[in-house]
Amino acid sequence: MAGIAGVYKREEGLLKPMLEKLEHRGPCGKRIFRYKGSMLGCTVHPNGGFFKDYRGCISVDGEIYNPDQLKIDCRNLLSLFRRKETGFLKYINGKFAIAIIDNGHLVLARDRLGVKPLYYSTEKNGICFASEIKALQEVAKEIKFLPPGHFLNSKHGLHRYWKMSCAGPSLSNPSEIIPLLRKNLEKAVCKRLKGKSRVGVFLSGGIDSSIIAYLVKKNFKNVVFFSVGVKGSSDIKFASALAKYLKVPHCIHTYDLKEMKKVLPEVIYHLESFDYLLVRSCIPNFMVSRLAGQKNIDTVFIGEGGDELFAGYEFLRHLRGVNLQRKSINLIQNLHNTGLQRCDRMPLSFGVEAKIPFLDIDFVKFALGISTALRVEKGKQEKWILRKSFEDVLPREIVRRKKQKFSQGSGSYKIMKKVANTEISDREFKKEKKIGKSFILRNKEELLYYRIFKKFFPYNSILGQTSEQIVRFSLHF
Numbered sequence: 001m002a003g004i005a006g007v008y009k010r011e012e013g014l015l016k017p018m019l020e021k022l023e024h025r026g027p028c029g030k031r032i033f034r035y036k037g038s039m040l041g042c043t044v045h046p047n048g049g050f051f052k053d054y055r056g057c058i059s060v061d062g063e064i065y066n067p068d069q070l071k072i073d074c075r076n077l078l079s080l081f082r083r084k085e086t087g088f089l090k091y092i093n094g095k096f097a098i099a100i101i102d103n104g105h106l107v108l109a110r111d112r113l114g115v116k117p118l119y120y121s122t123e124k125n126g127i128c129f130a131s132e133i134k135a136l137q138e139v140a141k142e143i144k145f146l147p148p149g150h151f152l153n154s155k156h157g158l159h160r161y162w163k164m165s166c167a168g169p170s171l172s173n174p175s176e177i178i179p180l181l182r183k184n185l186e187k188a189v190c191k192r193l194k195g196k197s198r199v200g201v202f203l204s205g206g207i208d209s210s211i212i213a214y215l216v217k218k219n220f221k222n223v224v225f226f227s228v229g230v231k232g233s234s235d236i237k238f239a240s241a242l243a244k245y246l247k248v249p250h251c252i253h254t255y256d257l258k259e260m261k262k263v264l265p266e267v268i269y270h271l272e273s274f275d276y277l278l279v280r281s282c283i284p285n286f287m288v289s290r291l292a293g294q295k296n297i298d299t300v301f302i303g304e305g306g307d308e309l310f311a312g313y314e315f316l317r318h319l320r321g322v323n324l325q326r327k328s329i330n331l332i333q334n335l336h337n338t339g340l341q342r343c344d345r346m347p348l349s350f351g352v353e354a355k356i357p358f359l360d361i362d363f364v365k366f367a368l369g370i371s372t373a374l375r376v377e378k379g380k381q382e383k384w385i386l387r388k389s390f391e392d393v394l395p396r397e398i399v400r401r402k403k404q405k406f407s408q409g410s411g412s413y414k415i416m417k418k419v420a421n422t423e424i425s426d427r428e429f430k431k432e433k434k435i436g437k438s439f440i441l442r443n444k445e446e447l448l449y450y451r452i453f454k455k456f457f458p459y460n461s462i463l464g465q466t467s468e469q470i471v472r473f474s475l476h477f
Helices: 012-020 074-091 174-193 207-219 234-246 257-271 276-294 321-337 339-348 361-367 384-389 415-423 426-432 444-456 460-474
Strands: 003-008 030-035 038-043 050-052 056-064 094-102 105-110 119-123 126-130 150-153 157-160 199-202 223-229 250-254 299-301 353-355
Touching: 003 012, 003 056, 003 094, 012 030, 012 038, 012 126, 030 050, 030 056, 038 056, 038 094, 050 074, 056 074, 074 094, 074 105, 074 150, 174 207, 174 361, 174 384, 199 207, 199 276, 207 223, 207 234, 207 299, 207 384, 223 234, 223 276, 234 250, 250 276, 257 276, 257 339, 257 415, 257 444, 276 339, 276 415, 276 444, 321 339, 339 353, 415 444, 426 444
Parallel strands: 199 223, 199 299, 223 250, 299 353
Antiparallel strands: 003 038, 003 126, 030 038, 050 056, 056 094, 094 105, 105 150, 119 126, 150 157
């Protein structure tokens, strides 16, 4: 993990305060490279992330999962770029945000699904860029996200290097699919376990996180499960049952309204959003990330992506064929602005790096090749083929547990809604719900979050990003 920031043909004095806003992304200090009016900086991790020579530099926030195939690792990406130019990006299986300054030119790039964030601004004939918006808001009037699967070249502008295939599913025989599904998902987990000494799993007791927990436990001895929720929450109940079944140490934290209100400003600051659905889901995620950090765990596995790949959302259950396939692809393409933003920001606020095996690019291609009729079988539970693939290794109550949002299972689903309805009058909401030129807050809960958000992000440069994010996140529910 690392925090990337830089300026290209802009004032050098801008960089230092930008890096200071990203210190939580790299706890081992800062490194800076200067070359002919450009500067690239990085808050670094013990494993690196910043590599340079006499004429160029590359900063990488992320990991490569096919180094054997490429015969290189992050340290050698600069030399690969010099041989292949931006063509090297299509060969990488990994999560990454990359910034390169070489011979006076700048290249920014982002992984195919946008697991790692990168933002930029093109103003005053120059470019500023950073891993998080908070590093740019004081130096840029208009902030944009670098789209997943794209690169920005200072010479040629923005270009797409990868596009998700919309080819129809070709796998329809469950007896053939089940062993392949288990093999491919386990392979994705094992890629992310290499070089680790101790890892954690964020366990809600739902089918997605339970499958990941099982596969991590199967392939790695030194693992700890982490769960959070209000007293009596269903997540803690089911997660505890699985931890006992798999004989894995289990750390649990219960919280109440007082603690939720206390952490809310930190959640919104790190998340960089006031979307009420996203903030609501981030509160328990913040709590469980803090719990892992307190136990000196720096790597955790998360079950994100299972709902998008296997039609876990309620509104997908009645779709079939090409309609379900298109909707699934659309949800995956929008994850970078929704669930992946949560999975990046909350753990990293405590120096914890999240691994997301369901979104391994090879597994995504495989999963989207499964017949839509098997993802949601008529009259049966959502994610049918996924549940069927692991029903012999997980407790029955886990396999059959109905899908719940993270905020529902943890028990915090409606708590903040009640707080907002108590603290904000109808008159206040009517007066304050319109922000900017055309954006309308949807409810009092969102206004509650926006008031906090505005204290940290008073500039309108961020508002466009947040409003687009809200539209995308609303597609999930």
